[in-house]
Amino acid sequence: MRRFILSLALLCMITTLGSCGQQTDLPPENAVEKINLRIAWWGSDFRNNATIQVIQMYEQQNPLVKIEYDYSAFNEYWKKLAPSAAGNVLPDIIQMDISYLSQYGTLNLLQDLSPYIKSGLIDTSSISDNNLAGGKLGEQLYGFNLGINALYSVYDPEVFKEQGIEPPGTDWSWEDFEQIGVTLKEQGKGIYLGTYLTPEQFFAYYLRQNGASLFSEDGITLGYSDDRLFVEYFGRMQRLMQEKLIFEPDIWTLDVNKPDQDPFYKGEALLGWGYSNQFISTVQRYGKPLALATMPGPHNDRGLFLKPGMFFSISKSSKQKEEAAKFINFFVNNLEANKVLKGERGVPVSSAIKEQMKPFLEPELAQVFEYIDWVEQNSSPMDPPDPVGASEVTSVLRQLYDLLMFSKITPEKAAEQFRLQADEILSQNIK
Structure with a gap:
């Protein structure tokens, strides 16, 4: 009897089928780890509310992704971001302004976004090189343009x-x-x-x-x-x-x-x-x-x-860079998201989205689109x-x-x- 019990115990030790003893503390074979993203931006009430709606849309379409967000006024935003940069704990996605791009980029705090474009995670097939150029420092793309302004x-x-x-x-x-x-x-x-x-x-x-x-x-x-x-x-x-x-x-x-x-x-x-x-x-x-x-x-x-209205940058310290890139792609290339955003960060950089939005434009936004069309023909490259x-x-x-x-x-x-x-x-x- 004792030999039978020892044999049974040995069998339980080497099996992975869970037929012996309790295995409730182990994840099921098909379990997928959930992804947490953090995003920060500055803006008005309209921008804040619209961005939150787009985040919720993304979470609904990607139920394994949870996005934490933080927003503030412009000056407060940079004051809050500075200690996070010093501690190397920046949010995964950072709203970036052209006046700070060099500072954060040259300090090796931002991820080059070029690989995510090459891999197709960020679709730029309807976005001109000119619309991307504003986010570059040398050959590195540190900021992805979210809209065109003038x-x-x-x-x-x-x-x-x-x-x-x-x-x-x-x-x-x-x-x-x-x-x-x-x-x-x-x-x-x-x-x-x-x-x-x-x-x-x-x-x-x-x-x-x-x-x-x-x-x-x-x-x-x-x-x-x-x-x-x-x-x-x-x-x-x-x-x-x-x-x-x-x-x-x-x-x-x-x-x-x-x-x-x-x-x-x-x-x-x-x-x-x-x-x-x-x-x-x-x-x-x-x-x-x-x-x-x-x-x-x-x-x-x-x-x-x-002018690029502003950018989204991915922090170098992010552990979820690919998911961050997917969110940026959704932000700039999803029609429903852009209907909510209403060009508040600028006229869409995607020519396809810009064209698809025209039937849905309110009179004020139509004025903005028309003005940007005029500026495109009456302007020079930005500094x-x-x-x-x-x-x-x-x-x-x-x-x-x-x-x-x-x-x-x-x-x-x-x-x-x-x-x-x-x-x-x-x-x-x-x-």
Whole structure:
């Protein structure tokens, strides 16, 4: 009897069929491990809600995938991301801006996406090389373009009509822009010409109009040699502020990010500014129909460019790079997902998706598509990605812009200080 029991025990030790003893702690043969992804982005309420809907769509179609997400405002986003980068615990998918691409890419924090395109995990058959190029550093693709944008002016036709002023056409100029301000001043109604023009964005546009750029191609100096361009652009901004036609100092004490405080949303400013992907949310906040216009010329075909709205990057530390690539593919190539996203990150980079969406476009989004079509025919290639240190240079420019707007410094002195400080920052890129 004892020999029989020992034989039975030995049989149980060598069998894998589970016929002896309990095997409930072992996974079934057909069990598949679930995949967890983490994704982070910045954005408005519309972007946040739309992105969450697309994440839920992906999870429904891929039940073994669970996606954790985190979103915040732009400045907070980068503050939160920095310690994650330092600890090498970045989310699997990171929404990336062109101004930070070089910084994160050169620190070996981002995965080259080229292999996932070659393998077919990300389908680029209907996406042009030009639409992909903005996410490249050298031969490495560190950011996948999520949409195409362009600088734009936005206005309420009714406000122009009330002021007896013709809305801008495709051939208007900076001189026309300032002349509209003169007309408003003569009317004495206290109407603003326009809202805040972010200095680094619109000065860079002005430089491009004049055949220059904000940064040199190698990223170690400023990209323009003639400070006259700085003086011309910021001299005009200072004059307009002094005439109280753009934000004067006392209004900066208000939270102009709130519609009830911003003169444009109150019908007290003729023009707003930004990138075309912001048009939908701007209309929603404004509550009435708005119209798009190009930026002032001349030579806006030099100044304008098609800009990647933003990118998705995959972190180098991700353990789920292939699944992250599949999600990016879904995000850019799925029609239903793009119906939800409504071009809020930019007009789709896929020509196929762009065409398929046209029957479903709401009037506001149709305006954006038409405007981007126009810019495609009236623009120049964008500048290379901002170099490492660009965010510090931007900080310097904004500080000087504040001083200019408060008339604490002359445009000539500001131009001199900007060059000195910017070149000192950028010189650290010399290898």
